[in-house]
Amino acid sequence: MMTKTSMIALVLLIFMGFFPMFVDSAWLAVGTTFLVFSVVAFSQDIILGRAGVFHMGHALFFGLGAYTTAILNVQFGWPILATWAPSVLIPMVCAFLLAGPIIHLKGDYLLVATIGFNIIFIQILENDVFGLTGGPNGIFGIDIVRLFGIQFASQTYMYYMAFILLGITLFIMRNLDKSKFGRAMFYINKDEIAAQSMGISIRYYKLYAFILGAGIAGAAGSMFSVQYSAVSPEAFNVTQSIMFFTIVLVGGSASLPGVLIGTFIMFVLPEVFREFATARYLVFGLAMILTMILRPRGIWPVKFGNIPSFLKKDVK
Amino acid sequence: MSEYILEIKHVSKYFHGLVAINDLSMKVKKGQIYGIIGPNGAGKTTLFNCITGIYTPEEGQILWKGKEIKGTTPFKIAELGILRTFQTIRLFAEMSVAENIMSGRHIKSKQKWYNGIIHTPAYYKDEKENWEKVGELMDFFNLSEYATIPAGDLSYGIQRRIEMARALAAEPELLILDEPAAGLNENETLELTQTILKIQAMGVTIMMIEHDMEMVMSLTEYITVINFGARISAGLPAFVQDDPVVVEAYIGSDEEDEHE
Numbered sequence: 001m002m003t004k005t006s007m008i009a010l011v012l013l014i015f016m017g018f019f020p021m022f023v024d025s026a027w028l029a030v031g032t033t034f035l036v037f038s039v040v041a042f043s044q045d046i047i048l049g050r051a052g053v054f055h056m057g058h059a060l061f062f063g064l065g066a067y068t069t070a071i072l073n074v075q076f077g078w079p080i081l082a083t084w085a086p087s088v089l090i091p092m093v094c095a096f097l098l099a100g101p102i103i104h105l106k107g108d109y110l111l112v113a114t115i116g117f118n119i120i121f122i123q124i125l126e127n128d129v130f131g132l133t134g135g136p137n138g139i140f141g142i143d144i145v146r147l148f149g150i151q152f153a154s155q156t157y158m159y160y161m162a163f164i165l166l167g168i169t170l171f172i173m174r175n176l177d178k179s180k181f182g183r184a185m186f187y188i189n190k191d192e193i194a195a196q197s198m199g200i201s202i203r204y205y206k207l208y209a210f211i212l213g214a215g216i217a218g219a220a221g222s223m224f225s226v227q228y229s230a231v232s233p234e235a236f237n238v239t240q241s242i243m244f245f246t247i248v249l250v251g252g253s254a255s256l257p258g259v260l261i262g263t264f265i266m267f268v269l270p271e272v273f274r275e276f277a278t279a280r281y282l283v284f285g286l287a288m289i290l291t292m293i294l295r296p297r298g299i300w301p302v303k304f305g306n307i308p309s310f311l312k313k314d315v316k
Numbered sequence: 317m318s319e320y321i322l323e324i325k326h327v328s329k330y331f332h333g334l335v336a337i338n339d340l341s342m343k344v345k346k347g348q349i350y351g352i353i354g355p356n357g358a359g360k361t362t363l364f365n366c367i368t369g370i371y372t373p374e375e376g377q378i379l380w381k382g383k384e385i386k387g388t389t390p391f392k393i394a395e396l397g398i399l400r401t402f403q404t405i406r407l408f409a410e411m412s413v414a415e416n417i418m419s420g421r422h423i424k425s426k427q428k429w430y431n432g433i434i435h436t437p438a439y440y441k442d443e444k445e446n447w448e449k450v451g452e453l454m455d456f457f458n459l460s461e462y463a464t465i466p467a468g469d470l471s472y473g474i475q476r477r478i479e480m481a482r483a484l485a486a487e488p489e490l491l492i493l494d495e496p497a498a499g500l501n502e503n504e505t506l507e508l509t510q511t512i513l514k515i516q517a518m519g520v521t522i523m524m525i526e527h528d529m530e531m532v533m534s535l536t537e538y539i540t541v542i543n544f545g546a547r548i549s550a551g552l553p554a555f556v557q558d559d560p561v562v563v564e565a566y567i568g569s570d571e572e573d574e575h576e
């Protein structure tokens with residue numbers, strides 16, 4: 001038997017799967033961007049929506065993944081495939097090093113600290129501190145994925161690679177939510193004192209969320225750099241971080257459909273309304289404000305109570 | 317090892333220079349139901365917070381099976397087998413009853429770090445066992461019909477039961493109850509008394525703060541009375557009940573209440 005939500009998910013999956021056959025290349029690029037940004041939004045949601053950590057520097061990890069692929073490929077000549085593992089692992093290690101000293105901070109203090117990290121990251125990129133990042137212009141000429149002599153160059157390939165990445169991300173999110181680890185994050189989010197009193201280490205699970213979220217964001221970053229064959233600092237600045245943060249809250253914290261809706265509103269609708277130029281952002285600002293007033297838990301709020309069916313037999 | 321599972325020795329705790337617990341000592345025997353009474357603001361909850369690691373007392377020792385646990389973080393205290401409920405109920409309000417109780421299985425779950433990303437046969441076995449345990453506890457506390465309901469939507473009496481089920485899910489050696497009968501009606505209090513006896517029969521040591529004298533007298537084996545953070549009396553329920561110092565303390569606090 002299928003629930004209504006999984007029906008919608010299936011229809012959406014089929015639609016997304018056939019999407020490239022109906023649209024031109026401009027729209028295909030929009031579709032790919034939607035997929036990549038969904039992955040970033042989900043990774044933000046692990047940290048913000050599940051562990052409840054007010055992290056507003058997520059573009060840093062997205063950017064680290066993108067720059068790892070760009071630098072290894074362009075400066076050191078690594079094939080793109082070989083850059084995938086480091087573009088996931090380097091953000092994870094950085095997440096551990098950066099979040100470690102600040103993870104005990106309360107919401108607003110931590111938020112300011114993460115913004116600080118993001119600003120420093122952009123400064124490092126723009127000033128080309130290590131002589132590797134290409135300064136304000138970034139890095140151009142990133143290769144495409146090549147495997148067994150096949151060149152994954154077309155936008156259609158890009159789309160399906162992003163599609164697979166989103167699939168892997170959703171698979172991880174589902175596994176997380178059904179494990180001790182995802183639940184511990186929710187308990188901490190809802191009541192830290194109660195969670196600790198049940199034997200849950202706040203520090204361990206918040207860091208777990210940070211490291212996992214950073215790794216997924218890094219994978220999305222790598223994909224992003226290959227899609228545009230270029231990276232530059234402004235794609236990973238604090239404004240982008242604010243966008244990822246907002247997507248989660250507007251769509252619905254810890255809600256898989258909610259985060260997809262949030263990403264759609266923030267990244268796809270602006271493309272649809274492109275002819276209204278910058279005035280369209282006025283509408284989004286208003287939409288953000290209204291959502292928080294009218295639906296403070298998001299457009300599609302998370303629903304708890306996903307328990308094994310043998311425990312539901314007595315529920316009236 | 318001594319016959320006492322928990323020993324509190326000359327513990328003092330200050331807030332901004334004001335003494336909340338003053339040179340307090342007590343010993344809890346394994347398997348006992350130990351009562352702590354005293355007027356409001358006497359420092360009873362603060363004592364529980366010191367035992368469970370929420371606060372670190374400035375002076376004294378807290379020995380768990382002979383080992384010092386003062387200053388240990390709360391999650392490690394829980395891992396040692398000391399679980400608690402709260403005077404002001406602290407449930408995960410938006411989460412279902414079953415999920416709330418599942419939090420008690422956290423320290424018993426054997427899932428590995430990678431099971432948050434990928435599931436293995438060992439994960440499925442562990443997950444199933446823990447949910448089954450949750451099911452048993454929901455049966456024990458008559459909560460099965462609320463399994464999927466958000467805990468915050470349920471009545472006070474039911475929430476108290478969920479909190480106890482959650483603590484018990486961790487299979488504690490010492491269960492610490494902070495005013496478990498507060499806000500319960502007469503029937504619910506009777507039911508609670510029976511439940512606590514059943515928990516004791518499982519071999520769990522219990523420490524409880526309670527204002528309901530009838531309940532304290534019928535349940536506890538030994539009582540310490542606290543006033544202004546210090547012990548003013550201790551002994552068997554019958555002794556404590558008639559101790560003039562205790563009577564005095566309660567009358568004194570009643571008068572204060574009237575002035576408020």
Ligand SMILES: Nc1ncnc2c1ncn2[C@@H]1O[C@H](COP(=O)(O)OP(=O)(O)O)[C@@H](O)[C@H]1O
Pocket residue numbers: 331336354355356357358359360361362363
């Ligand atoms: N976190 C705290 N900060 C400052 N004072 C506190 C704190 N917790 C408790 N107190 C004070 O300690 C005293 C004892 O409080 P409490 O332990 O809650 O009493 P009881 O549980 O016996 O009613 C009270 O005067 C209370 O105001």
Ligand SMILES: [Mg+2]
Pocket residue numbers: 360361362403
């Ligand atoms: Mg109290």
